[in-house]
Structures are given as C-alpha cells and as structure tokens.
Amino acid sequence: xxxxxxxxxxxxxxLDHYKNPRNSSEIIEPxxxxxxxxxxxxxxxxxxxxxxxxxxIQEVGFQGHxxxxxxxxxxxxxxxxxGKSIQEALAIREEFRKMMQGEQSNLxxxxxxxxxxxxxNFPVRIKCSLLSWSTLEDSLS
Amino acid sequence: MxxxxxxxxxxxxxxxxxxxxxxxxxxxxxxxxxxxQVIQSIVESYELYNSNVHRGVHTTSMEATERYELARExxxxxxxxxSNDEIVYVRNTTEALNLVAYAWGLNNIDSTENIVVTELEHxxxxxxxxxxxxxxxxxxxxxxxxxxxxxxLSSIDKLITESTKIVSxxxxxxxxxxxxxIDEIIKKAKSVxxxxxxxxxQSVPHMPVDVQQIDCDFLAFSGHKMLAxxxxxxxxxxxxxxxxxxxxxxxxxxxxxxxxxxxTWNDIPTKFEAGTPNFIDPIGLGVAxxxxxxxxxxxxxxxxxxxxxxxxxxxxxxxxxxIIGPTNPEMRxxxxxxxxxxxxxxxxxxxxxxxxxxxxxxxHCGMPYHKKLGLSATSRASFYLYNDYNDIDKLVDGxxxxxxxxx
Ligand SMILES: Cc1ncc(COP(=O)(O)O)c(C=O)c1O
Numbered sequence: 202x203x204x205x206x207x208x209x210x211x212x213x214x215x216l217d218h219y220k221n222p223r224n225s226s227e228i229i230e231p232x233x234x235x236x237x238x239x240x241x242x243x244x245x246x247x248x249x250x251x252x253x254x255x256x257x258i259q260e261v262g263f264q265g266h267x268x269x270x271x272x273x274x275x276x277x278x279x280x281x282x283x284g285k286s287i288q289e290a291l292a293i294r295e296e297f298r299k300m301m302q303g304e305q306s307n308l309x310x311x312x313x314x315x316x317x318x319x320x321x322n323f324p325v326r327i328k329c330s331l332l333s334w335s336t337l338e339d340s341l342s
Numbered sequence: 343m344x345x346x347x348x349x350x351x352x353x354x355x356x357x358x359x360x361x362x363x364x365x366x367x368x369x370x371x372x373x374x375x376x377x378x379q380v381i382q383s384i385v386e387s388y389e390l391y392n393s394n395v396h397r398g399v400h401t402t403s404m405e406a407t408e409r410y411e412l413a414r415e416x417x418x419x420x421x422x423x424x425s426n427d428e429i430v431y432v433r434n435t436t437e438a439l440n441l442v443a444y445a446w447g448l449n450n451i452d453s454t455e456n457i458v459v460t461e462l463e464h465x466x467x468x469x470x471x472x473x474x475x476x477x478x479x480x481x482x483x484x485x486x487x488x489x490x491x492x493x494x495l496s497s498i499d500k501l502i503t504e505s506t507k508i509v510s511x512x513x514x515x516x517x518x519x520x521x522x523x524i525d526e527i528i529k530k531a532k533s534v535x536x537x538x539x540x541x542x543x544q545s546v547p548h549m550p551v552d553v554q555q556i557d558c559d560f561l562a563f564s565g566h567k568m569l570a571x572x573x574x575x576x577x578x579x580x581x582x583x584x585x586x587x588x589x590x591x592x593x594x595x596x597x598x599x600x601x602x603x604x605x606t607w608n609d610i611p612t613k614f615e616a617g618t619p620n621f622i623d624p625i626g627l628g629v630a631x632x633x634x635x636x637x638x639x640x641x642x643x644x645x646x647x648x649x650x651x652x653x654x655x656x657x658x659x660x661x662x663x664x665i666i667g668p669t670n671p672e673m674r675x676x677x678x679x680x681x682x683x684x685x686x687x688x689x690x691x692x693x694x695x696x697x698x699x700x701x702x703x704x705x706h707c708g709m710p711y712h713k714k715l716g717l718s719a720t721s722r723a724s725f726y727l728y729n730d731y732n733d734i735d736k737l738v739d740g741x742x743x744x745x746x747x748x749x
Pocket of ligand 1: 372435464467543
C-alpha cells in the first residue's frame with residue numbers, strides 16, 4: 202500500500218473545501234455562466250461570474266455535486282480567480298493543466314491550488330480536477 | 343461443494359499485486375477473469391489452428407472450422423437450445439440485442455404497436471429499442487420498479503397488451519442484482535402473442551438457464567462475463583424465427599448465391615455471421631463453458647447466493663451505507679450495489695484501489711435508473727466463483743478506511 206499517495210490526494214484542506222465549499226451561493230442573472238458535466242461519473246459544476254468594466258472577476262459562484270476532487274477543485278478555483286482579470290484566470294487555468302500533466306508550472310500563479318498536485322498520481326481522477334476549469338473556459342467563451 | 347482455493351489457483355491474475363497487496367477482484371459484473379484453461383486454449387488456437395473458418399479445403403482451416411462449430415455445440419447444450427443452428431456468434435450482448443432490434447424490430451412493428459422493456463435495463467437493452475420506437479413510431483412502454491428495486495408488475499396487464507409485439511427484458515440486473523420474475527412476464531407476453539427477448543448478460547454466467555424451459559424467442563449474453571475472451575457473444579434465437587428473420591449485416595459468408603443484382607441468404611446461423619468471424623474467441627468460450635459445467639451452474643449460483651448474503655449483512659454494518667436493490671438473497675444475483683452519505687463513489691473506488699480492491703463506480707450503464715434513484719453514481723462490488731468471504735471482509739475493511747478519510 203502507498204498510503205502517502207492517498208494522503209496527498211485527500212489532504213485535509215481538500216476535504217475541507219469538499220465539505221464546506223467556498224463561494225457556493227448562486228449569482229442570479231450573472232454576466233457569464235456555464236454548466237460542466239462529466240457523464241462518466243456524473244460530476245457536475247455550475248459556475249456563474251460577474252466581471253466589471255475592466256474585465257476583473259468581481260463575483261463568482263458555483264454549485265455542484267460529485268466526488269471530493271471535482272468539488273474541492275471548483276471551490277479552490279473560485280477562490281483563486283476572484284479579483285483576477287479574465288486573462289489572469291485563464292492563465293491560471295493553463296498553469297493548472299500543466300501541473301496535472303506533470304509539466305513545469307508557475308507556482309506563483311497557482312498559489313493555493315498547488316495543494317491539488319497529488320491528483321496527478323491518479324490519472325483517472327485528473328479529469329475530475331479539470332472539470333471546473335473547462336467550465337470556467339466555457340462560461341467565458 | 344466448491345473448493346474456492348483451488349479455483350483461485352486456476353486464475354493467474356489473482357496472483358497480481360496492486361500496491362503490494364493481492365488483487366481482490368470484485369468487478370465481475372463488468373467483466374470476469376480467465377482461468378489458465380481458457381488462456382491456454384487461445385494460445386493453442388493461434389499456435390496450431392489459426393486459419394479462416396468455412397473457407398479452406400486445407401487441414402488447418404478444416405480443424406479451425408471443426409473447433410469453431412464444436413464450441414457452438416457446447417453453447418447450445420449449455421443453455422439447452424434445441425439445435426446448434428439457434429446459436430449465432432456475435433461480439434457481445436450489445437450486438438446481439440442490436441441484431442434483434444434491427445433485423446426483427448424494424449421489420450415487424452408498426453406505429454399502432456408497442457415494445458415493452460423495464461426500468462432496470464442496461465443501456466444496451468434500452469437504446470436499441472428507443473431507436474426502433476423512433477423509426478417505426480411505435481410506443482416504448484416501461485415496466486416500473488418498486489422502491490426496493492424489483493419490478494412492479496401490478497400494472498402488467500396495462501403494459502403488455504394485444505398491441506405489444508415484443509417484450510425485451512433483463513433477466514438479472516447489473517444495477518440492483520435483482521433476479522426478475524421472467525417466467526411470469528414471459529407467460530403474460532405469450533398470452534398476447536408478443537415475442538420475448540431476454541438480456542441474459544448477468545444470468546447465463548451465474549445460474550442455470552434453460553431456453554426451452556423459459557420459452558423465450560431470443561436471448562443474449564457475452565462471453566467475457568463468463569470466463570471467456572471479450573470478442574465473443576451469443577444470440578440465441580428459435581429456429582423458426584431466425585429462419586424468417588432478415589439479415590442484420592450483409593456481405594461474405596452469409597450468402598448462398600450472388601449475382602450482380604441480387605443475393606440469397608445462407609442457412610441459419612451463418613445468415614447472421616457476415617464476414618470473417620472472430621474464430622478464436624469462441625474456442626475460449628467453449629472451454630469456459632467446460633470449466634463452468636464441471637463445477638456445475640447450480641453450485642455457482644449457490645456460492646454467489648452465500649456470498650451476496652454475507653456481503654449484504656456485512657455492508658449494512660457500515661454506518662451511512664445504503665444497499666441499492668433487494669436484500670433477499672433469493673431474489674438477488676452476486677451484485678452488491680451501494681451508496682454512502684456524502685462520499686462519492688469515485689472517492690470510494692480510489693481508496694479501495696489503493697488496497698488492491700477493484701470495484702465499479704459510476705452509473706453502470708443505467709443512467710435513467712440512477713436518475714430515478716436521485717443518484718448520479720453508485721458503487722458496485724460483484725462476485726464470481728473465485729471470490730470468497732475473505733474478499734468481502736477486505737471490502738468491508740476498505741470501506742472503514744474510506745470512512746476514516748472522510749470523517
Ligand atoms: C445486464 C447487462 N446487459 C447488457 C450488457 C452489455 O454487455 P456487453 O457490454 O458485453 O455488450 C451488460 C454488461 O455490461 C449487462 O450487465
């Protein structure tokens with residue numbers, strides 16, 4: 202057994218975000234929104250965003266259900282993109298993707314999201330972690 | 343009685359280590375492991391008998407053909423078909439059911455008539471009938487389920503009526519393990535003159551099934567769920583029906599005489615085996631059937647009944663765990679499906695995998711039923727003849743580990 206890998210996956214912070222998701226209230230009539238769904242496992246993320254005139258994300262809300270990894274990532278993502286410009290948010294997404302694929306990634310941009318690094322040891326779970334990011338991209342396109 | 347320890351020794355994969363612990367394989371409803379006997383028969387087929395069937399006058403082709411047809415005979419005996427010609431080789435259950443839907447369904451049903459399925463269908467016995475219903479504008483009727491996950495037959499007289507052309511139902515559910523009362527449903531179907539198609543993917547591998555006794559018109563199952571390789575499935579059809587049936591796929595082998603403008607069809611079952619078939623995997627299926635027959639299907643069923651009883655007892659000890667499907671082992675195959683408050687099946691699957699325990703998580707190709715339950719996914723441990731109580735104990739220990747992570 203490799204309990205360390207499991208401990209890296211189910212870190213306390215991750216489980217805390219799963220059980221107590223941040224930014225979980227729904228924004229009514231948002232400027233941007235999207236629904237992400239993974240039919241394979243039923244993970245779902247609904248995302249709403251409001252940006253100001255300078256394209257800075259002022260409000261973000263998400264609701265969803267699914268595994269700990271998908272929901273904790275969504276919660277962590279909302280924290281990391283709030284107050285960032287759309288361009289910055291998409292740059293974070295790109296760094297996150299690199300981290301999941303084991304490429305060199307910019308930890309300064311990722312900040313708290315680095316905690317999800319352990320997911321990449323579980324290849325079938327990576328898509329759980331990418332769901333909220335593709336939903337973010339959909340909401341902005 | 344069955345000696346599980348010696349059975350386990352026949353399955354090389356059960357010696358595999360995952361994260362330094364032995365594999366505990368509990369995903370048998372999805373696919374089963376192969377004993378040495380089956381693996382060796384495949385090797386031998388390639389080493390000694392590899393040649394296209396029904397084509398050559400040379401020795402190896404004739405030997406290959408003989409082995410291919412001998413396997414068909416074994417299948418026919420195993421399910422007690424009247425004749426070997428009632429056994430059509432296909433890829434899997436899904437292809438068998440599509441064959442029935444395309445070749446029989448599209449040609450025999452009109453817009454005033456209907457098809458009956460159940461809420462417990464695997465997608466493979468639902469989606470093809472949705473297609474027939476859309477193409478012919480006929481109604482698709484669905485037998486509902488009780489909260490316990492058994493079929494609710496209280497309105498059967500309103501569902502199976504004079505205008506019903508075919509009743510296509512799952513024998514044992516891969517979602518709930520429910521053993522459906524097919525005798526009662528078939529009797530009703532026959533009384534209105536409807537044809538009956540049985541999805542036996544989870545029954546033929548696990549219990550005695552006699553097609554003459556149940557009196558179905560079609561029956562479908564997959565080799566890979568009964569110790570055989572994944573490239574072979576079976577469609578059983580009654581002779582008189584197969585003879586009248588239009589072909590499903592057209593081309594080489596399935597024809598008798600061909601001109602530039604038309605063709606006539608070969609005899610059954612060849613009429614349904616267009617092109618070069620998978621002539622290796624049926625050999626493995628024949629050997630798998632020998633293996634199962636040596637043990638005895640009554641014994642296989644009894645063993646799984648003991649396992650499911652033990653599994654349901656032990657799993658219900660776990661706080662927050664809810665069993666999906668009937669709790670009476672008499673009504674249930676070796677399929678233990680469950681959900682846990684607040685812990686998603688994928689997280690359960692990942693943590694169990696770290697202990698070498700392989701279970702299935704997701705919707706198990708039954709999205710509509712999961713939607714009805716209000717769940718997007720469940721966890722499922724499913725058993726076969728090489729599983730024992732110890733495997734179930736490991737599953738329960740693993741579940742306690744899961745709870746520790748999430749508490
Ligand atoms: C009840 C049932 N029907 C049909 C199928 C489809 O079998 P296959 O994937 O071999 O075509 C399965 C297997 O997943 C099943 O459990």
